[in-house]
Amino acid sequence: xxxxxxxxxxxxxxxxxxxxxxxxxxxxxxxxxxxxxxxxxxxxxxxxxxxxxxxxxxxxxxxxxxxxxxxxxxxxxxxxxxxxxx
Amino acid sequence: xxxxxxxxxxxxxxxxxxxxxxxxxxxxxxxxxxxxxxxxxxxxxxxxxxxxxxxxxxxxxxxxxxxxxxxxxxxxxxxxxxxxxxxxxxxxxxxxxxxxxxxxxxxxxxxxxxxxxxxxxxxxxxxxxxxxxxxxxxxxxxxxxxxxxxxxxxxxxxxxxxxxxxxxxxxxxxxxxxxxxxxxxxxxxxxxxxxxxxxxxxxxxxxxxxxxxxxxxxxxxxxxxxxxxxxxxxxxxxxxxxxxxxxxxxxxxxxxxxxxxxxxxxxxxxxxxxxxxxxxxxxxxxxxxxxxxxxxxxxxxxxxxxxxxxxxxxxxxxxxxxxxxxxxxxxxxxxxxxxxxxxxxxxxxxxxxxxxxxxxxxxxxxxxxxxxxxxxxxxxxxxxxxxxxxx
Numbered sequence: 001x002x003x004x005x006x007x008x009x010x011x012x013x014x015x016x017x018x019x020x021x022x023x024x025x026x027x028x029x030x031x032x033x034x035x036x037x038x039x040x041x042x043x044x045x046x047x048x049x050x051x052x053x054x055x056x057x058x059x060x061x062x063x064x065x066x067x068x069x070x071x072x073x074x075x076x077x078x079x080x081x082x083x084x085x086x
Numbered sequence: 087x088x089x090x091x092x093x094x095x096x097x098x099x100x101x102x103x104x105x106x107x108x109x110x111x112x113x114x115x116x117x118x119x120x121x122x123x124x125x126x127x128x129x130x131x132x133x134x135x136x137x138x139x140x141x142x143x144x145x146x147x148x149x150x151x152x153x154x155x156x157x158x159x160x161x162x163x164x165x166x167x168x169x170x171x172x173x174x175x176x177x178x179x180x181x182x183x184x185x186x187x188x189x190x191x192x193x194x195x196x197x198x199x200x201x202x203x204x205x206x207x208x209x210x211x212x213x214x215x216x217x218x219x220x221x222x223x224x225x226x227x228x229x230x231x232x233x234x235x236x237x238x239x240x241x242x243x244x245x246x247x248x249x250x251x252x253x254x255x256x257x258x259x260x261x262x263x264x265x266x267x268x269x270x271x272x273x274x275x276x277x278x279x280x281x282x283x284x285x286x287x288x289x290x291x292x293x294x295x296x297x298x299x300x301x302x303x304x305x306x307x308x309x310x311x312x313x314x315x316x317x318x319x320x321x322x323x324x325x326x327x328x329x330x331x332x333x334x335x336x337x338x339x340x341x342x343x344x345x346x347x348x349x350x351x352x353x354x355x356x357x358x359x360x361x362x363x364x365x366x367x368x369x370x371x372x373x374x375x376x377x378x379x380x381x382x383x384x385x386x387x388x389x390x391x392x393x394x395x396x397x398x399x400x401x402x403x404x405x406x407x408x409x410x411x412x413x414x415x416x417x418x419x420x421x422x423x424x425x426x427x428x429x430x431x432x433x434x435x436x437x438x439x440x441x442x443x444x445x446x447x448x449x450x451x452x453x454x455x456x457x458x459x460x461x462x463x464x465x466x467x468x469x470x471x472x473x474x475x476x477x
Contacts, residue, residue: 010353010369010379010380010392011353011354011379011392011440012353012379012392012393012394012395012438012440012441012450013438013440013441013443013446013450015379015392015395016395016446016447016450017445017446020376020377020379023374026371040369041369041371041380042369043353043354043356043357043367043369043382043392044353044354044357046354046357048439048440049438049439049440057443057445058440
C-alpha cells in the first residue's frame, strides 16, 4: 500500500508554534500508523504569509493533500488514522 | 588589500587550581587604520587577584606604549616604576611578551622574562635571532627584541611559564613539560592537521599542559596565545528576502558569484535562491534538534539554515561559547563564522508578516537587530573583518 505522506512546515513561525513536536512522529509514532506514513519536513511553505486566503495560524501540516491548520501532534495522528480507515 | 595576510589570534587560559581568576592576562587589539595587530601576554607575580591586577596593568600600559610607538626601554622603565611592589618579595614584577605585527607580515616581538616565543614555519621550528637590551635602573631586567617578516602559514606561539613548567616535580616530568615539549607537541598537531585554527591549537596546548599536572590541577596559571598568518577565509551570509522582489535575481546571483564559502539563513531566503538559480534544496535530517529547525542541503552552498531562531541561538553561543554536545543549524553556523576571517553579510530587509503575530513568542527578533548584534560581537570579540549590506 502506498504510504501516507505527511509534510510538516518547519519554517520559523510554524516551528515556534509547535511543529517541532509534530516532527517527533518520525521517531516515535504510535505503532498502528508508524509503518504507514512518510514524514517530509519542508522549509517555509509560505502559507503563513498568505493573507488573501485568511488562513488560521500554523503550524501547517499536509496529510497527503489535505491541509491541517494550527496542527498539533494529536490532530495529525487523528487525521492519519481517519485516512487509514477509508 | 586583497592578497594581504590575515592573522588569526587564538587564546586559551587556565587559572591556577583553587584560584578564581587568571593571574595571566592576554590582551589583543586591532588597529585597522594602520593595518596592525598587537597582542600581549603578561604573567603577574604570584597568582589570583593580585597577579591578575599586576598583569592587567602591565598589558594595558604596554599596549598604550607600543601602540603610540614610544621608545621601548623608557616605556618599560615607566611600567616597572608604576607597578606596585610586592610586600612579600619586595619587587615589582610582571613579565610580558608583545607581538606587534603588520598585515604585510613585518613583525616585532618584545619579551621580558616569559618563556621565549616559538615560530613554526613549514612544519619546523625556526629560531629567530634577538637583541638584548637592559635598563640602567633595573639592572637585572633584560628585554629581548626580535624582528622577522612573516609568511603565509607561519604560526607564532606565546606561552606563560605555567605551560613550560607544567608537571614540575612529577616523576614523568621532573623539570616540567618544558618549552621544547610544548614546541614538539605543537609541531605534531600541525603535522596532523596543517590547517588547524589558532583557537584550536591554543586550546590543545593548554589542555595538554593541564594533563601533565598531578591530578589535573594547574600548579600555576597556564596561558597560550597562537597567532596564525594565512590567506583570509571568506564567507558570505545571505539572510532575509530583498525588500524589492525585482532584486531577487541579483540577490541570488551573489551566491553563485562569490569566491569563498556561502551560507543562507532563512527558509524564504533559501526558497528564493533555489528558485532563481534553479538549484535543488533538500532538508538535511542529520541536523535534527528540538530547539532549532532543520538545516537543508543545497548544491554549491556550504550551509542552509532557518533564519531568526538559528541566528538568535548563534548570537547566544558567540557570547557564551559554542555548545559542543549538539549538532544543529546554529552550532554549524557558529562554527562556520568562527572559522572564517572575512565575513560579508547581505541582509534582506523585507518584514516577515507572519512573525508580527502577537501570539508568537516574544523572543522572535527582528532580523536587522539580531544581525547587528552578531556583527558587533564578531568584530569586537573575535576581531573578524566584517561587511554588512542591506538589500
